Amino acid sequence: MSETTHDGGVAVSALPSPDEGLTAAQLAAKYGLAVSGARPPVREYVRQLWGRRHFILAFSRAKLTAQYSQAKLGQLWQVATPLLNAFVYFMIFGVLLNASRGMPKDVYIPFLVTGVFVFTFTQSSVMSGVRAISGNLGLVRALHFPRASLPISFALQQLQQLLYSMLVMFVVVIGFGSYPDASWALIVPVLILQFAFNTGLALVFARAGAKTPDLAQLMPFVMRTWMYASGVMFSIPVFLADKPQWVANVLQWNPAAIYMDLMRFALIEEYGAENLPDHVWAVAGGWALLLAVGGFLYFWKAEERYGRG
Structure with a gap:
C-alpha cells in the first residue's frame, strides 16, 4: 500500500502481519x-x-573406574570396603554382642558378609542417587538429555560394583562350606529385582536431592538406621523371638531385609526357607x-525443573 505525501513524495506503509494479535501460545502452536x-x-x-542407553x-x-582412581589400591577398594565393614560388624555384633545367637560361626560369617554386600548395593544406590x-x-545445564539417565547410570554403576564384589562373597561362602548348587541360580532373579528396586529408589531421591541438596547430609543417618532395622548383623526371627510377631513381620517385609534374605537363601546351605517371611517372592516383586514404576513417574514429573535454580 502507498500514499502521496504533501511534498509530492510517496510513502509506503507496511502490510499488516498475518500473526498480528496472536498470543505466544498460538504462535508456538502455529509454527x-x-x-x-x-x-x-x-x-x-x-x-x-x-x-541414550550407550x-x-x-x-x-x-x-x-574413576571412583578409586586416586587411591593406590585402586579398584581393590570395591571389595575391601565391604569386607572391612563386615569384619568390624563381626567383631562388634558377632563377638562382643553375640548377635549370632545360636547360629554357628560357619553360618554366621557368610550370613553377615552376604548381608553387608547386598545392603551396601542398596545404600550406595541411594547415596549416589541423591x-x-x-x-x-x-552437565544438566549444558546438554539436553533425559535427566533420568543420571540416577539410572549411578544405580547401574553400583550393580557393576556389586558383581565384582560378589566374586569375594562367593569365596567366603564356599570357604565356610556352602558349595554351588541349583539354588545359586536364584541369584539372578534376586539381583534383577533388587536392581529394579534400587533404581526406583535412586530416582526418588534424585528428585528430592535436586530440590533439597542438604538431603545428602541427612541420608547417611537414615541409611544407618535402615541397616540396623534390616537384619544385616542378626537374624530377625531369632533376635526378636521374645517380641510380638508383628514387629518381626514388619522388619522382615522391609525390602532391604527381603533381598538380603533371598540372597542368603540362595547362597548358604544351612539358611533354609524357614528363615524367610511368607510370600517372599511376591513381596520382593511387589517392592x-x-x-521402579512409581520412582520413574515421580522423577519424570519434575523433568522440566532439573537444573533451573
Missing part, C-alpha cells in the same frame, strides 16, 4: 514450537532413554515393581 527442556510424554521419554552404560563405567542431579548441574 510447531516447543518449550526448551519441556517434559515429553512418558512413552516418548522412555524412547529417549533407550536411545551413554548410560558408558557413564556408569567411567564413574566406576546427588545425581545436584552433583552434576554443569521392585512399586519403586
Whole structure:
C-alpha cells in the first residue's frame, strides 16, 4: 500500500502481519514450537532413554573406574570396603554382642558378609542417587538429555560394583562350606529385582536431592538406621523371638531385609526357607515393581525443573 505525501513524495506503509494479535501460545502452536527442556510424554521419554542407553552404560563405567582412581589400591577398594565393614560388624555384633545367637560361626560369617554386600548395593544406590542431579548441574545445564539417565547410570554403576564384589562373597561362602548348587541360580532373579528396586529408589531421591541438596547430609543417618532395622548383623526371627510377631513381620517385609534374605537363601546351605517371611517372592516383586514404576513417574514429573535454580 502507498500514499502521496504533501511534498509530492510517496510513502509506503507496511502490510499488516498475518500473526498480528496472536498470543505466544498460538504462535508456538502455529509454527510447531516447543518449550526448551519441556517434559515429553512418558512413552516418548522412555524412547529417549533407550536411545541414550550407550551413554548410560558408558557413564556408569567411567564413574566406576574413576571412583578409586586416586587411591593406590585402586579398584581393590570395591571389595575391601565391604569386607572391612563386615569384619568390624563381626567383631562388634558377632563377638562382643553375640548377635549370632545360636547360629554357628560357619553360618554366621557368610550370613553377615552376604548381608553387608547386598545392603551396601542398596545404600550406595541411594547415596549416589541423591546427588545425581545436584552433583552434576554443569552437565544438566549444558546438554539436553533425559535427566533420568543420571540416577539410572549411578544405580547401574553400583550393580557393576556389586558383581565384582560378589566374586569375594562367593569365596567366603564356599570357604565356610556352602558349595554351588541349583539354588545359586536364584541369584539372578534376586539381583534383577533388587536392581529394579534400587533404581526406583535412586530416582526418588534424585528428585528430592535436586530440590533439597542438604538431603545428602541427612541420608547417611537414615541409611544407618535402615541397616540396623534390616537384619544385616542378626537374624530377625531369632533376635526378636521374645517380641510380638508383628514387629518381626514388619522388619522382615522391609525390602532391604527381603533381598538380603533371598540372597542368603540362595547362597548358604544351612539358611533354609524357614528363615524367610511368607510370600517372599511376591513381596520382593511387589517392592521392585512399586519403586521402579512409581520412582520413574515421580522423577519424570519434575523433568522440566532439573537444573533451573
